Amino acid sequence: MTSFSIHTQATAPAASQPLLTAVQGKYGFVPNLLAGMAEAPNVLKAYLDLAGATAAGTLTGLEQQIVQIVTSRLNSCEYCVAAHSTVSDMQKLPADVINAIREGKTIADSKLQALQQFTTAVVKSGGLPSTGDVDAFLKAGYTKAQSLEVVLSIGLKTIANYIEHVIHAPLDAAFQPRQIKLQADTKAA
DSSP states (O other): OOOOOOOOTTTSOTTTHHHHHHHHHHHSSOOHHHHHHTTSHHHHHHHHHHHHHHHTSSSOHHHHHHHHHHHHHHTTOHHHHHHHHHHHHHTTOOHHHHHHHHHTOOOSSHHHHHHHHHHHHHHHTTSOOOHHHHHHHHHTTOOHHHHHHHHHHHHHHHHHHHHHHHHOOOOOGGGGGGOOOOOGGGOOO
16 A cells, blocks of 8 residues: 655645645644645645635635535545544534534534535535525525535535545544544445
8 A cells, every 4th residue: 555644844845844834833733634735735735725715705614614524424534524523623613513414414403404415415416416406505595605615615625535535644633532433325426
């Protein structure tokens, strides 16, 4: 099996070093997945830029975490489910909502449930949700712009999920309390 480096600021390619320094400053540590992305500076930069664009949208922090955890669960990325569950805990987001999406269960809040359903429809259909899926999302109180933000967030997380599947970054100690073993039935296809 091919092994990928989990870079430090000292071992990363020169173009990745300032990016890792910025990540360190933002989070207080460099998550292993981002340290692995540092192998390709353009990939790490693109991911961080896309993460910034996603965060600048109109979806709330809770809504963004729902999209990212649902996407990661459906893409069988245990690393990202654990990481975003930890971020959700740090942001003091409702544990019942986060645990429901981790387990693929219904969310009691109907608007958030519509978000989970729309995200699931987009991921499972490979980006081809039905008109009914879009209409149900909009009827729940979301905007057309927010439907596009969901797609952006799915794209961001799919990149991270797929990179994790290639590099197999070890789960950071900070994320281990929210470690999860996903079942085969969570797969998108």
